[in-house]
């Protein structure tokens with residue numbers, strides 16, 4: 001494989017960037033500076049270092065992003081800024097997409113990948129991946145409403161939500177919601193069903209991934225580390241897909 005293709009597949013640099021970096025002597029292959037970006041490399045065996053960082057070949061890319069307000073969780077949109085617009089250009093060419101959606105005005109943790117099979121498995125209802133959200137509502141949620149919320153609510157389209165959890169804080173108009181499913185606008189519709197309204201929503205965890213541990217400020221992203229990927233693969237166990 002060509003060196004520039006390898007760096008682009010690993011989502012490290014576009015071909016143009018690779019060319020520039022190679023010319024500037026910023027790429028080492030097996031300890032030797034390589035100045036031609038079309039240099040042939042063995043992706044499995046060669047030790048490739050780009051700007052001082054070892055690049056390990058991975059078939060798939062996994063990204064955690066702290067979604068800001070006003071950005072849509074789509075790959076492409078004719079009018080709106082998308083989460084893909086936050087990432088460097090090479091990711092859209094690589095086929096990265098959001099694993100699950102957040103509303104335009106919901107902020108917080110998003111997982112993005114180009115591994116369609118894994119995303120499908122993580123989102124499969126049988127996997128029950130746990131998601132936590134910090135919320136604020138227009139009116140305080142009463143203890144009685146919290147019980148109804150946890151038992152399962154009938155939404156406006158007749159769908160009955162699965163058991164969920166709501167931890168109330170302060171006067172009850174803020175707290176943490178835990179869901180094991182992800183229907184369209186689910187939390188907003190659940191609060192609507194209680195005659196209330198969500199005024200702020202932030203996803204703070206998805207399975208074992210938490211916003212707190214991510215170290216990301218709003219609008220920032222990073223690659224998942226090896227342990228985080230291994231755990232995701234465990235959750236996306238082939239035996240549990242519907």
Ligand code: URA
Nearest residue numbers: 103106185186187188
């Ligand atoms: N529930 C919602 O209503 N919106 C989201 O973005 C996520 C969960």
